[in-house]
Amino acid sequence: MSSTEDNTTHGAVYDLVFRGQRVLTTAGIVPREVGVRDGVVIALEPFGNNLQGLEVIELADDETLIPGLVDSHVHINEPGRTDWEGFASATRAAAAGGVTTVIDMPLNSIPATTNVAALELKRSVALDQAFVDVGFWGGAIPGNKADLRPLHDDGVFGFKCFLLHSGVDEFPPLDADEMEVDMAELKSFDSIMIVHAEDSRAIDRAPTAEGDHYDKFLASRPRGAENLAIAEVIERARWTGARAHILHLSSSDALPMIASARRDGVRLTVETCPHYLTLMAEEIPNGGTAYKCCPPIREASNRELLWEGLQDGTIDCIVTDHSPSTLDLKDLENGDFAVAWGGVSSLQLGLSLIWSEARHRGIALEQVIKWMSTAPAELVGLHKKGKLAPGYDADFAVFAADDxxxxxxxxxxxxxxITPYDGRALSGVVRRTFLRGQEVDFVTPTGKLLRRGEITVERESLV
Structure with a gap:
């Protein structure tokens, strides 16, 4: 329920005030009143203090005010493959799922974000279409070492590389030695290398995925390929002292060596994704190419160990790896896993997917938000995102956890x-989303483009 209050009331008047019994703060879920001014949380006071606002929103008894999610792994694909996705559609989906900040991957757009000119082109396309805040990763590919520092200086949040074919020819992979050279370069200005870690040699020697049987596809992307590549990332990070991040961890086998490396002081962080935490190979139907992703969804026993890795802190965060494509690229007619594009579309569903699974495991909503908001914000260095606290951006979702x-x-x-979750019953509904204190209406884009260091890109700078 919203109401407008007399702004002549004595005391501070805020642009927007939330009042509710369930507000997720750094102290947990507690009764609070939240005062917002100029898009920033200014006041966080006990419920009943009667903060005054030009607009006041009273939360319903079944609603929790949570910080907006930060999804640091999203493929928006514009320009160049806008029929796969685009800034308008992706950021609308993000907002509908309570995500208020996304960091766009350097592929599958054309051109890939591997130099400053490509980054500026992508920004110019995104500027008038973003319904949430958008930042950008840069790409590390063979031959672009000289572009890494200029991209960093122009505000990318770090650099992505592949250790095997990326799926698109314009973003070729690095070998481990090339990755090490680039890591040493990134260390000189304290950037981060984020890695798609599957070993190309192991994949080349694995069985073919041809056909519609999921077990054949799973065998074609063995855990060993992931484990080998992660071991390479760990050692190259150890030798160079660079920061490294393992993308979309699917192999639970790698958890002990990740934990060991971190104990040794290797600067390593790790993410996993909703599809690895909510789906299992045993239930994927033959021909179900909506489920195809790389690395693949593995067995139920593997899934349980990934949850353990989250709970013991070995895995830092959960992000979607939203990697959409057109329907025809999923080869729905034949269901051939060797032919179909690999990627799961889940940007709008991530919070509900993880909450549905977490609550059955007795995991609190506060912990889910740490994995999906606080930790990704820390990963990319967004120090005003990821928490509901004074001084932070007023990025919120109104979440009905029991709906x-x-x-x-x-x-x-x-x-x-297309999504593998079609027809799935989920708990937790995002009822409203706010970006810097302004409700997302899905009509007028109000998102900003972010640079590392939290500098926003204004329209004039791109003209």
Whole structure:
């Protein structure tokens, strides 16, 4: 319920005030009143203090005010492959799922974000279309070492590389020695290398994925390939002293060596994704190419160990790796896993997916938000995102944790109507999303483009 209050009331008047019994603060979920001015949280006071605002929102008894999610792994694909996704559709989907900040991957757009000119082109396309805040990763590919520092200076949050074919020819992989050279370069200005860690040699020697049987596809991307590549990342990070981040961890086998490396002081962080935490190979139907992603969704026993890795702190965060494509690229007619594009579309659903699974495991909503908001914000160095606290951006979602819905792919806001979650019953509904104190209306884009160091890109700078 919203109401407008007399702004002549004595005392401070805020642009917006939230009042509720359930506000997720750094002290947990507590009754609070939140005062917002100029898009920033200014006041966080006990419920009943009667903060005054030009607009006051009273939370319903079943609603929790949570900090907006930060998704640091999203493929938006514009320009160049805008039929796969685009800034307008992706950021609408993000906002509908309570995500208020996304960091866009340097591929599968054309051109890839591997030099400053490509970054500026992508920014110019994104500027008028963003419904949430958007930042950008740069890419590390063979031959672009000289572009890394200029990209860093122009505000990318770090650099992504592949250790095997990326799926698109314009973003070729590094070998381990090339990755080490680039890591040493990144160390000189304290940037971070984020790595798609699967070993190309192991994949080349694995069985073919041809056909519609999921078990054949799973065998074609063995855990060993992931484990080998992660071991390379660890050692090259150890030798160079650079920061490294393992993308979309799917192999639970790698958890002990990750934990060991961190104990040794290797500067290593790790993410995993909703599909590895909520799906299992045993339940994927033959021909179900909506489930295809790389590395693949593995067995139920592997999934349980990933949850343990989250709970013991070995895995830092959960992000979606939203990697959409057109329906025809998923080869739905034949269901051939060797042919279909690999990627899961889940940007709008991540919070509900993880909350549905976490609550059955007795994991609190506060912990889920740490994994999906606080930790990704810390990973990319966004010091005013990821928490509901004074001085932070007023990025919020109103979340009804006990409400439920059934996923209808035709009603999702991402561009192509395909997801492995179609028809799945989920707990937790995002009822409203606010970006810097302004409700996202899905009509007028109000998102800003972010640079490392939290400098926003204004329209004039791109003209």
């Amino acid at each position: 439920a819905f059934v996923v209808d792919v035709s009603k999702l806001k991402h561009k192509n109507p």
